[in-house]
Amino acid sequence: MSSNARYDAFLSYNSYDRPAVEELAGRLRAEGLALYLEVWELLPGREFQPALTEGLRDSKTCIACLGPNGLGPWQKEQRPKTRLRLPIFTLATDRARESYVVIVVMRSLRF
Numbered sequence: 001m002s003s004n005a006r007y008d009a010f011l012s013y014n015s016y017d018r019p020a021v022e023e024l025a026g027r028l029r030a031e032g033l034a035l036y037l038e039v040w041e042l043l044p045g046r047e048f049q050p051a052l053t054e055g056l057r058d059s060k061t062c063i064a065c066l067g068p069n070g071l072g073p074w075q076k077e078q079r080p081k082t083r084l085r086l087p088i089f090t091l092a093t094d095r096a097r098e099s100y101v102v103i104v105v106m107r108s109l110r111f
Contacts, residue, residue: 007036009102010059012075017067020106024065049074067106 009028013021018039025037036055042048052074056062064075 005058005060006034007055007059008033008061010036010056010062011065012056012062012072013065014067014069014072014075016069016072017065017106020067021065024104024106061102063102063104065104065106 011021011025022037022039025035025040029035036059038048038052038055041055042051
C-alpha cells in the first residue's frame with residue numbers, strides 16, 4: 001500500500017455480502033474518503049485479479065469486511081501469503097512502507 005495512494009482505503013469482502021459493504025462504502029464516501037470498491041472501479045473486460053492487486057497497492061489501508069457469509073475466495077487465496085498472520089491480505093507491496101488493515105466484522109449495518 002502506498003503513502004502516495006490514490007485511495008484512502010481498499011474494501012475487500014465476500015461478494016455475497018456486497019449490499020452491506022456498498023452501504024458501508026457509501027457512508028464512508030459521504031465522509032470524504034476515497035475508496036477502492038471493485039464494483040465502482042473495475043472496467044468491464046479488465047482482468048480481475050491484477051486490478052485488485054493494483055487497487056490494494058494504490059490504497060493507504062485495507063478494510064477487510066467479514067460478514068455472515070465468511071471469507072470470499074480472493075480473501076482465502078491471499079490469507080496464506082500474508083506477513084502479519086492476523087490480517088487477511090498480502091500487504092507486502094513494498095516492505096519499506098507500513099501497511100494497515102482495518103477488520104470490520106459485520107452482523108448488520110442497520111443503526
